[in-house]
Amino acid sequence: MNTTLFIVIVVVVTALMFDFTNGFHDSANAMATSVATGALKPRTAVLLAAVLNVGGAFLSTEVAKTISGGLVNESLVTPSMVFGGLVGAILWNLVTWLYGLPSSSSHALFGGLIGAVLVGAGTAGVNFSVVVSKILLPALVAPLVAGIAAGLATALAYRITGNQNKRTRRNFKYGQAVTGSLVALAHGTSDGQKTMGVITLVLITANYQGAGSAPQAWVILTAGLAIGLGTYSGGWRIMRTLGKGLADIEPAQGFAANASSTATILASSHLGFGLSTTHVCSGSVLGSGVGRIGGTVRWGTAGRMGLAWLLTLPAAAVVGGLAAWVAIAGPVGVGVVLALLTVGSGAIWLVSRKTVVDRHNVNEMPEVEVLGEYRTKKQRKQALRDKQQRALTEHGGPE
Amino acid sequence: MKIDFSALGLVSVVSMMATVFVVGVAAIGIRAFDAAAEHAKLGRPAGVQRALAWSCITIAGLAVLYGIYLIVPAFH
Numbered sequence: 001m002n003t004t005l006f007i008v009i010v011v012v013v014t015a016l017m018f019d020f021t022n023g024f025h026d027s028a029n030a031m032a033t034s035v036a037t038g039a040l041k042p043r044t045a046v047l048l049a050a051v052l053n054v055g056g057a058f059l060s061t062e063v064a065k066t067i068s069g070g071l072v073n074e075s076l077v078t079p080s081m082v083f084g085g086l087v088g089a090i091l092w093n094l095v096t097w098l099y100g101l102p103s104s105s106s107h108a109l110f111g112g113l114i115g116a117v118l119v120g121a122g123t124a125g126v127n128f129s130v131v132v133s134k135i136l137l138p139a140l141v142a143p144l145v146a147g148i149a150a151g152l153a154t155a156l157a158y159r160i161t162g163n164q165n166k167r168t169r170r171n172f173k174y175g176q177a178v179t180g181s182l183v184a185l186a187h188g189t190s191d192g193q194k195t196m197g198v199i200t201l202v203l204i205t206a207n208y209q210g211a212g213s214a215p216q217a218w219v220i221l222t223a224g225l226a227i228g229l230g231t232y233s234g235g236w237r238i239m240r241t242l243g244k245g246l247a248d249i250e251p252a253q254g255f256a257a258n259a260s261s262t263a264t265i266l267a268s269s270h271l272g273f274g275l276s277t278t279h280v281c282s283g284s285v286l287g288s289g290v291g292r293i294g295g296t297v298r299w300g301t302a303g304r305m306g307l308a309w310l311l312t313l314p315a316a317a318v319v320g321g322l323a324a325w326v327a328i329a330g331p332v333g334v335g336v337v338l339a340l341l342t343v344g345s346g347a348i349w350l351v352s353r354k355t356v357v358d359r360h361n362v363n364e365m366p367e368v369e370v371l372g373e374y375r376t377k378k379q380r381k382q383a384l385r386d387k388q389q390r391a392l393t394e395h396g397g398p399e
Numbered sequence: 400m401k402i403d404f405s406a407l408g409l410v411s412v413v414s415m416m417a418t419v420f421v422v423g424v425a426a427i428g429i430r431a432f433d434a435a436a437e438h439a440k441l442g443r444p445a446g447v448q449r450a451l452a453w454s455c456i457t458i459a460g461l462a463v464l465y466g467i468y469l470i471v472p473a474f475h
Contacts, residue, residue, distance in 0.1 A: 060472055133402045137402060141407060145410065145415070149417075150418065153423070157426040160426040171428075186470045259418050259422050263413070266469050267413040267414045267417065268414070
């Protein structure tokens with residue numbers, strides 16, 4: 001096996017890994033409020049989101065022609081740099097997932113690439129003005145626009161419906177499920193094709209396929225499956241923060257938040273000012289929390305999330321830069337980085353097992369603990385049974 | 400550095416108007432469904448409320464269909 005083929009295979013595998021983290025990082029965007037209000041059962045929600053994501057990935061005919069949208073000078077980019085960038089993005093996605101923080105997967109990828117290109121090609125490779133206009137400004141604008149829209153809509157919905165009974169709540173839940181599904185579908189068409197674009201560009205630079213040609217069938221299939229599996233695996237830690245942590249969400253608020261997310265994502269992707277899905281959806285949830293009189297918003301959690309947004313680009317850039325620095329040395333360097341990536345991801349996963357968040361306990365509390373008391377699966381189930389028992393006794397026993 | 404402020408403004412205005420419109424119409428529909436059910440329970444005619452409710456849900460549904468149209472590139 002020659003060196004180029006080895007690097008290309010490694011890049012394809014890491015790109016698919018990134019796609020998987022992208023899926024579980026972002027399934028919360030579409031489904032967190034529906035899971036939190038009980039509009040959809042947790043497993044139904046992630047299955048629906050996964051199917052719509054994969055469907056969206058297959059539906060979109062126009063595959064991203066650039067990896068970075070002009071952030072870096074792509075004529076200088078080599079497969080080793082793409083590999084470094086992907087490593088930075090994957091590790092940052094895993095760290096934020098561990099802390100249950102919604103953060104943009106695209107920003108992580110851009111950050112990783114910027115770091116890798118800075119190391120590999122110097123400052124000439126990065127367009128810093130594009131970083132401001134395409135990364136920093138949209139990150140401020142997205143939550144504001146979506147938040148104001150969701151806030152106004154929430155206030156209006158409560159004004160119209162007044163005190164809500166069981167029937168109105170149920171109907172708002174239907175609306176919530178529909179608008180959440182639209183977010184999932186839109187996400188599939190945009191993010192599903194991103195990884196296809198990365199893989200295709202690497203195949204082109206390595207001369208395995210002609211310049212400007214469409215992605216091959218196996219690329220479309222594996223990328224679609226990777227994001228779908230990632231979505232189905234749930235990303236419950238982020239789901240908890242978005243659905244329970246930022247604000248207490250009722251069905252009408254969830255409907256307003258999802259409607260705002262859908263409208264903002266669609267307007268931004270069709271009117272030429274790209275906004276991150278994660279930033280839009282987090283802003284919508286916060287806005288819907290502010291819009292309800294008597295609603296609770298946890299600004300501390302929102303602040304931590306904002307900090308994670310600020311750190312996403314530089315943190316992924318540092319890791320991406322280091323990874324590229326080692327990977328550029330040759331196949332041995334690539335192998336070393338791959339080994340470190342595996343060890344790092346494994347370590348994060350092991351830490352996450354100490355405080356598991358899954359579909360059974362996603363709605364239990366607003367916080368995601370990182371280093372808590374270790375509980376085995378049996379102990380977690382027992383705790384859940386205890387809790388249900390307590391809830392029954394508090395409400396005067398079964399009806 | 401070039402920032403497209405007109406695109407930014409347009410995105411903001413369209414997002415807010417579309418959200419408030421869809422949520423407002425759906426909320427009227429949901430309120431009307433509730434009113435229809437209350438009327439029916441009391442034995443009063445509920446035709447007007449029901450018609451209003453279904454019209455609102457139809458409008459909101461059309462907005463959803465337009466959303467799907469925008470999402471799927473094959474449609475345009």
